Structure formats: structure tokens, C-alpha cells
Amino acid sequence: MNMTLKDKNFEVYLSRSEVKKRIHQLGEQITRDFQNKEVVVLGVLNGSFVFMADLCREINLPLICTFIKLSSYDGTMTTGQVRSILGLDSDLKGKNVIIVEDIVDTGISIEYLLKTISDHHPESIAIATLLFKPEAFRFKYAIDYVGFEIPNKFVVGYGLDYDGLGRNLPDIYQLSTPLINSIKNV
Ligand code: IMP
């Protein structure tokens, strides 16, 4: 099924039923890995809100669900980017933390989160992401819980946006490849 957001055309890439099935498996895996432990699940807003809601309900553990947001703005530093974590109000010292992301692309966001959260001295930190673009990822480590590895193409839906739109779509859509042969209608 095709869909348009602003100036771009998208097609369904992962259906809601495929996503549901995979999240059930991830929840089972996390439940097994953290048996008898309390876990703090940190959802990264805005994109993770749908995945977070579904994943948490598939985890059968004592769970603290909370959200953070990453601010990023251009600064005058040489890196060009200054970041901070907003809304981190839980005490993470000695806790088992799982960071929940919608997508890991270059990995720059998750790298920053890992560094900053480890300063709070948790017992452990894991990453759960619904989508992962291995071709774009700039780091060497493995991501603990990956829903789907996807090609390096823009996706929307299920929490992910294009220019603020599309987060409410129940399926995941991928940018359509333009028809090279569109001249055929002339
Ligand atoms: P990273 O820091 O490059 O890994 O980017 C992570 C963030 O970029 C995600 O949390 C998303 O908000 C956004 N992002 C990356 N790829 C996509 C995409 O294909 N669709 C929508 N948002 C994306």
C-alpha cells in the first residue's frame, strides 16, 4: 500500500503484524535475560513512544518505565553539536537499564546516551531498538536487542516521523524508489 506525506511517497515495508510478532519475541528474550531482576526501561522521545508501549507490555519483570528526550542544537563548539538529556529523573545507580530507541542510524545518539548514562553508575546498560541500519552505523559494538535490520533508506510510521508527520501510522513505511521509467507515460 502506498502513502504520501508532504512531498514524499512511501510504501509499506513492515506490516503491523510482523512488528507485533517480533516485539513479542524481544519481550520474551528480555524477560529471560533479566530473570528475577528489576529493570529500568528508558524510552527516548519522541520516536520510541509506540515501540516502548508495546515492548513494555511484552516484558514480564518488575519494570520501571520512564522517558527521556535528547536535545540537540548547534553550538559554537568545534563539534558543532551540543547535546543534553532532558527529563532524566530516575536514580539509575545500581540499576539494570535498557535504553529503548525507535531506530539506530549512525549511532551518534545512542553513543552519547551510553556515555552519559554510564556516568550514573548503573549495574548494566543495554540497548533495545526496533530498527537498525547497519550500513549507516559508525561504531563497532553490537546492539543488544534489535527488532529488524533494515537497509539505509528513510522509514516512517510506528513512532518514526518525516518532518513531524507519520508517527501515528500503525505500519512501517519506506521511501518509495522513484520510477526511473516515469517517462513511459509521455
Ligand atoms: P542516529 O543518531 O544517527 O543513530 O539517529 C537516530 C535518530 O535519528 C533516531 O532516533 C530518529 O529520530 C532519527 N532517524 C534516523 N533514521 C531515521 C529514519 O529513517 N526515519 C525517521 N527517523 C530517523
Ligand code: MG
Ligand atoms: Mg529518535
